[in-house]
Amino acid sequence: MATIHDVAKLAKVSIATVSRVMSGADPVNPKTQQRVLEAMEKLNYRPNGLARNLRSQKTNVIIALVPDIKNPFFSEVIRGIEDGARQAGFNVLIGSTDGDRDKTKEYMALLDESRADGIILTTTQTDRAFLEEFAARSPVVLACEYLPGSDIPSVSIDNESAARKITKHLLSLGHTRIAHIMGPSNVILCQARLNGYRQALHQHGIMEDELLIQEGDYSLDSGYLITRKLLSINRIPTAIFAANDEMAIGAMKAIRDFGLRVPHDISVVGFDDIHFSSYVSPALTTIQQPRYEIGQRSVNMLIKLIRSEPLDQSQVVLEDTLVVRESSAACQRAIQEG
Amino acid sequence: MATIHDVAKLAKVSIATVSRVMSGADPVNPKTQQRVLEAMEKLNYRPNGLARNLRSQKTNVIIALVPDIKNPFFSEVIRGIEDGARQAGFNVLIGSTDGDRDKTKEYMALLDESRADGIILTTTQTDRAFLEEFAARSPVVLACEYLPGSDIPSVSIDNESAARKITKHLLSLGHTRIAHIMGPSNVILCQARLNGYRQALHQHGIMEDELLIQEGDYSLDSGYLITRKLLSINRIPTAIFAANDEMAIGAMKAIRDFGLRVPHDISVVGFDDIHFSSYVSPALTTIQQPRYEIGQRSVNMLIKLIRSEPLDQSQVVLEDTLVVRESSAACQRAIQEG
DNA sequence: TGGTTTTATGTAAAGGTTTACATGATTATG
DNA sequence: CATAATCATGTAAACCTTTACATAAAACCA
Structure with missing residues (x-):
């Protein structure tokens, strides 16, 4: 050469x-x-890129960390990240963390080794102190998630309000026995969605039922399994709010397999509006997030951070939309009190 | 620092x-x-990783190129690549090419700039001469695809035989008017699947009908749109074989929207067995590929290439399986000749 | 004890750029 | 015409490691 x-x-x-x-x-x-x-x-x-990088102390690489690369929601966020990065001459290294803290830290360590210029975290499960300290010395942006009370730059929707919105949608259809399949409970974003769900119930004067709140892991399978569990309890719910679309789709299958119909017997709603959601039958009612934009804006912020340019806004909150499709309908069952 | x-x-x-x-x-x-x-x-x-890399002339980075990062099939291949890479101490840089040759070449150029040690291509759309020449001087492995007559290392299933197998499945159910929604025609793997389809028809003495072969782009949307087109022709098909599951799922929705039922009126089969396929209704008949294993084995081969170790086998062909679910059934309609 | 081998450490080059500073040539200025 | 300003180019340091080679000290052997 x-x-x-x-x-x-x-x-x-x-x-x-x-x-x-x-x-x-x-x-x-x-x-x-x-x-x-x-x-x-x-x-x-x-x-020789390496020599260049060494001399200029830049790698032109940014890392994007996702909990699971197979998750279609994150794929689109990544796509936004990638496009934004390419435009600015950066390459994207994607890491799947599988919700594993050590893996996350390992990827973050790449920054300390000067192998990357910055990192985008799509889910925060690292301990807060570590994260704050890390962000103080290295460029970090949170995408999809907002860390309350922290000034780490972030781009996300208001998950709490969105969850409230979709729960209210179910309430307005007459449902009062609404289950929630949450995501991993150590993920902040999932806590926010859970909170939104609770607030909506509260505002309608409905007591929450521990049995109706179950924790999944975002996967189709967990949505399926948890729903089977929900269908085996005494008074089964008339509606299910899953914290993401995949679990909602898993839930719908479980309901079908159980011999009930969506939305006739049970309404199901999801969150994220992945592409599949409009193609499944019945089409899924869900919250649409501007996922591509989240990716793009977060990478743009990160690049500013890397270049030590000022950020006009540190916490960006984007609009979400309730998309009502076929999987949610008026509650047919009278609530047998008991 | x-x-x-x-x-x-x-x-x-x-x-x-x-x-x-x-x-x-x-x-x-x-x-x-x-x-x-x-x-x-x-x-x-x-x-400092850069300094190390410069001195040792290694980057410990490998690039994985996919046509579209959102495609769930490739996500799992990537996952296999990632896991294999991590185990060997490599990081994976993922590139979405969008079927764009220039983007592909741009990523390949990273190797020439010593920014990566090797590359895995999941779809070949670069011109063959360029690819051969490139592979001669840099570590390259083809995943999912096999380039006939070339000795570039590859890991894949036998796409032709798999396509033949699933087409025969439809033929054995009595279908004779079978449409094929192929993937991008410049992708070798799609040509292989088309060939398999043709061979099966041929072996059953069925003339192929140009109208029944349409080209999509792997997406849900294209599956939907093409199927609408297929439903508007004179003698509509009794079965549709889509070159991937997403297009098949798009096709099923189009059929539903048209007022027909799957599989009662039209059978639909896909290819890849992505996770969603067992969750949609009706569950999709498809070809299961060992996608994770494809990823893992291809990265292992690539690493051997990088380390100049000998390959025990240059072209690896893995087993695929026909998975029969609910979306394919016996043909109900008599063929009105004419 | 003198010579040889082994062990521990240091010196300096190499890897391929970018860039601050220096230098020499050319042009502009008064 | 002398001096200053500008332009084009070169020199060498810096980026931070790894590693071949050299050297000094210690251990071994006859």
């Missing part, structure tokens, strides 16, 4: 001049430039 | 000794080692 020295020798200039031709920053005589370009061409010269 | 020099100074040794303590390769006096470790601890020293 040809180096800058080879090019310099062939063009009969110093390596500094070759470098200048590449960067275009300093002026260089057109004739010289021509010679250098020809030499580069002839030798098929590719500047 | 502390450097090796700081550590050396504090421990009163040379930088070489510090390096030796880190690598553990050469012997070093226990007492010295202790001092060095303490100094590293005290300074919170993190070796």
Whole structure:
């Protein structure tokens, strides 16, 4: 592989001049430039990225951490991140953490080793103190999630209010026995959604029932299994609010397999509006998040952070939308009190 | 950020000794080692990855290129790649190409710039000559796809035979008017699946109908739109074989929206067996690929390539399985010839 | 004890850039 | 015409490691 020295020798200039031709920053005589370009061409010269990075103390790599790469919601966030990053000349390294704290820390350590310039976290499960301290010395942006009371930059919707909104949607349809399948309870965002659910019930004067709140792991399978459990209790719910669409789709299958119909017997709503949700039958009622935009804006913030540019706004909260489709309908069953 | 020099100074040794303590390769006096470790601890020293990489001419980064990061099939392949890579101490940089040749080449160029050690391509749409030439000088593995007549290492199933198998499944159910929604026609793997479909028809003495072969782009939407088109022709098909599950799921929705039922009126089968396929209703008949294993094995091969170790086998073909679920059933309609 | 081997450590080069500073040539200025 | 300003280029340091080679000290052997 040809180096800058080879090019310099062939063009009969110093390596500094070759470098200048590449960067275009300093002026260089057109004739010289021509010679250098020809030499580069002839030798098929590719500047060594590592050497560049080492010298300039930049890697042009940013890390995006997701709990699970298979999760379609995060895929779209990543897509936004990727597009934004590419536009600014950055590459994206994606890490699946599987909700594993150590894996998360391992990826974060890459920053300390100068292997990446910044990191986007889509789910916070690291301990707060560690995170705050880390963010103080390295560029970090939270995407999808907002850490209350912290000034770590973030881009997200208001999960609490969105959860309240969709729960109220069910309440307005006459449902009072509403189950909630939450995501991993150590994830802040899932706590926010749970809170929203609780607030809505509260505002309607409905006592919450411990049995109706179950913890899943975002997967189709967990939605399915938990719903089977919910269907085995004494007074089964008339509606289920799952903290993401995948669990909702799992729930619908469980209900079908149980011999009941959605939404006739049980309404099901999800959260995220992944692409599949409008294709399943019945189409899923859910909360639409601007996932692509979340990704894009968070990466733009991160890049500003990396470049030490000022942020116009540290916490960005984007709009979400309730999308009513076929999976939620008026409650058919009278509530047998007991 | 502390450097090796700081550590050396504090421990009163040379930088070489510090390096030796880190690598553990050469012997070093226990007492010295202790001092060095303490100094590293005290300074919170993190070796600079870039400098290491530059010196050792390794990046420990491999690139995985997928056509679309949102595609759930590829997500699982990536997962296999990631896990395999992590185990060997490599990081994975994921690139979405969107079927764009230039993007692909841009990512491949990262290898020439020494920013990555190797690359896994999950879909080949670069021109063959370029690819062959590139593979000759850089570590490349094809995952999911096999380039006939080339010796570029690959891990895949036999797409042609799998497509034949699932088409025969439909034929055995009495279908003779079978449509095929293929993937992007410039993708080799899609050509293979199309070939398999054709061979099966041929073996059953069925003439193929140009109208029944349509090209999609792997997405839910394209499956939907193409199926609408198929439903508007004169003699609509009694079965549809989509080249991936997402298009099949899109097709099912189109059929529902058209007022027909799956599989009663039209059978639908897919390819890949993504997780959603067993959760949709009716559950999708499809071909199961060992996607995780494809990812894992391809990354293992790539790492061997990077380390210049010999490959026991250059082209790995894994087993696929026909998974019959609810979306395919015996043909109900008599074929009105004409 | 003198010479050889082993062990522990240091010195310095190498990896391929970018860039601050220096230098020499050219042009502008009064 | 002398001096200043500008332009083009070169020199060498810096980025932070790893590692080949050298050296000094210690251990071993006859």
